[in-house]
Amino acid sequence: MSVKGIVKNKPLLSILSASLIFMMCTMLIGAINVYLFKDYFSNASALSLIGFVQTAAVFVAMPIAKPCVAKFGKKETASIGMLLAGGVYGLLYFMPNLSAIQFIIISAIGMFGFGFFNIVVWAFVTDVIDYHEYLTGLREDGTVYSIYSFARKVGQAIAGGIGGFAIAMVGYDATREAQTQQALDGIHALATLVPAVIYIVVFLILAFLYPLNKKRTIQLAEDLAERRNIKD
Numbered sequence: 001m002s003v004k005g006i007v008k009n010k011p012l013l014s015i016l017s018a019s020l021i022f023m024m025c026t027m028l029i030g031a032i033n034v035y036l037f038k039d040y041f042s043n044a045s046a047l048s049l050i051g052f053v054q055t056a057a058v059f060v061a062m063p064i065a066k067p068c069v070a071k072f073g074k075k076e077t078a079s080i081g082m083l084l085a086g087g088v089y090g091l092l093y094f095m096p097n098l099s100a101i102q103f104i105i106i107s108a109i110g111m112f113g114f115g116f117f118n119i120v121v122w123a124f125v126t127d128v129i130d131y132h133e134y135l136t137g138l139r140e141d142g143t144v145y146s147i148y149s150f151a152r153k154v155g156q157a158i159a160g161g162i163g164g165f166a167i168a169m170v171g172y173d174a175t176r177e178a179q180t181q182q183a184l185d186g187i188h189a190l191a192t193l194v195p196a197v198i199y200i201v202v203f204l205i206l207a208f209l210y211p212l213n214k215k216r217t218i219q220l221a222e223d224l225a226e227r228r229n230i231k232d
Helices: 003-008 010-040 046-072 074-093 100-136 141-159 162-169 181-209 214-231
Strands: none
Touching: 003 010, 010 046, 010 100, 010 141, 010 162, 010 181, 046 074, 046 100, 074 100, 074 181, 074 214, 100 141, 100 181, 100 214, 162 181
């Protein structure tokens, strides 16, 4: 695959951007939650519960995702899920006095929302491959998947140090028995406002930059089938 082909493949660039931003946010939340429950909520035992709830939320979304994709499309389903997630985490930012359990219960709705993106993200790549074939005339499944996988690994490497950097930026001091209110407020913002903004950014990428909606995807499949029949 040429660099020119990659640059022209707007769906590939869009889904790469959305996926990398989402993945970095997920790793940030995972790192910040340790401090959120230990220092902000003073309930470290609840940390294991939120991991279970996130897994459960994805499992709940799984049987719903398929009929939603069939009826509305991949882009539409994932976009609404990210909008829901962004709205829930934004709401949590304005509810600083919740208990740890109340926080987990409300955040489960947001996890349910971004679960749809997690479930269908690899299916996006299939559509991207179809678009690349339509654009260049070449079917390069392995190359597109390799680029996507490599980009995710690069993103994981970059995201590895984000949590520590972010927690230091808000004034967290590991030597203190009790953190300052400024640091606690910063931890809460990192766990709520930052994900809210990132999820909305992912929603905007999917809604306005990723061009393969349901109608376009169906038309793309028909165009490719017609082109292949002509070649045969």
